[in-house]
Amino acid sequence: MKRLLPLLALLLAGCSGITTQFNYFSDSRGSLALYSGSPCQTAASWPANAQFLPPSPQIYSDILKIGDMAPPVALPHVWCAWGYEDSLNFNNVVLSWVLDGDFGLNAASPGLRLLTIKGGSSYITVSGSLHGHGTSEDIKLGDWSDQNFSYSTHLDLSHLYEIDGSRVEVVIGHARHVVLGPQDHVQLWNSFWLDTYWWGKRLLWYIEGKGPQPP
DSSP states (O other), X not given: OGGGHHXXXXXXXXXXXXXXXSEEEEEETTEEEEXXXXXXXXEOOOOTTOEEOOSXXXXXXXXXXXXXXXXXXXXXXXXXXXXXXXXXXXXXXXXSOEEEEEEOSOTTSOOSOXXXXXXXXXXXXXXXXXXXXXXXXXXXXXXXXXXXXXXXEEEEOTTEEETTSOOEEEEESSEEEEEOOTTEEEOHHHHHHHHHHHHHHHHHHHHTTOOOOOO
């Protein structure tokens, strides 16, 4: 019942319209929030128990969204559910983060992937256990970002494992200096297409005179 209280509060506040375009917990430039991007966005603080386990996690796009030059944080053990897209997502120049934990804890309802790192987010270490496989892939590195065109570099996932010992499927696009573990398998064909998509979209934005948008 205790875990249902946040969802009931949202409904009472008229937030039944929360959909997968919103995130559960976010850090943007060091500003912490619950339900970011929704009409019910509220200020938050890091939970003492490092648990990010909302009821009905798949109503959110990402459960833990770190973005927009959020200052470095080290979280020794997090418990993170799985949203419609990601359990954990880094975007737009997030630097020097270290996270260890259990990700995708509602594996009966998997999202697209467990981890995304993009938009020039670099020097990031993620370790711990993955609980299940994404419907697209397990990890995507160097996906397209509207906010930043830089490579994501120095990404250490060498101690990130599937809890059942199965293979971790990784797609690498606009990313460099990636350290993977023995369970990790890079999908070369999908990585090629992600890189092709990234550069194709970058060319289109150049032709249209677009650039990264401010957060």
